Amino acid sequence: MKGKLGLKLFFGAFLILGFFGLEGSVDDVDLARHMDPDYGDIG
Incomplete structure (x- = not known):
C-alpha cells in the first residue's frame, strides 16, 4: 500500500x-541540477 502511495x-x-x-524549461534544468549535481554540468 505504501509503495503505491x-x-x-x-x-x-x-x-x-x-x-x-x-512554463519555462530553464527552471526544469535548474531543478534537475539541484537534484543531480552532475546533470548538465558544463561549467
Missing part, C-alpha cells in the same frame, strides 16, 4: 514538474 506521489510530482516545465 509513493508511486502516486512520484507521478503527481512528475506531472506538476512537467506542467511547470511548459
